Amino acid sequence: MLHHLIYHSYATSEITAPFIEGILKECKKFNLKNDISGCLLVNQQQFTQLIEGEQASLNKIFSLIKADKRNYDVCLIENKIIERRLFPMSPMVYEVVGIDDFNKIGAKGKTDLSFLRQQPEQAALLFGHVKKLMEQEPMRQGLWHNARLGPLA
Numbered sequence: 001m002l003h004h005l006i007y008h009s010y011a012t013s014e015i016t017a018p019f020i021e022g023i024l025k026e027c028k029k030f031n032l033k034n035d036i037s038g039c040l041l042v043n044q045q046q047f048t049q050l051i052e053g054e055q056a057s058l059n060k061i062f063s064l065i066k067a068d069k070r071n072y073d074v075c076l077i078e079n080k081i082i083e084r085r086l087f088p089m090s091p092m093v094y095e096v097v098g099i100d101d102f103n104k105i106g107a108k109g110k111t112d113l114s115f116l117r118q119q120p121e122q123a124a125l126l127f128g129h130v131k132k133l134m135e136q137e138p139m140r141q142g143l144w145h146n147a148r149l150g151p152l153a
């Protein structure tokens with residue numbers, strides 16, 4: 001049975017293109033091996049990630065995420081059964097999001113991703129918004145290119 005899991009955490013160091021590239025490289029390898037897909041959102045030293053796959057695989061990767069020293073205060077926002085994947089085309093895509101994106105989903109006045117901890121229903125709207133953005137952008141090396149952060153090497 002297919003599930004998705006959404007969590008929020010804080011980065012332990014500055015989020016740079018090489019920092020994200022390292023995370024995405026590891027994600028791609030692990031996710032391909034474990035039939036996991038998803039999307040990583042980045043904003044102001046924070047992450048919110050949606051991962052999709054079988055529950056056992058999600059439990060395994062979430063344990064690794066919680067133990068990863070690159071982030072802290074990992075908070076599970078949602079874990080539920082889904083009918084189909086939102087991001088089936090890649091083992092992991094990413095996007096830097098901000099106030100404009102929050103406003104587009106009706107989260108006016110929000111300035112970072114931490115609001116999703118108390119408003120999980122907004123997470124689905126934000127990932128849906130990012131999916132629409134993706135459909136308008138080219139893919140680069142199997143991972144979505146994000147012009148606001150820079151190209152993947």
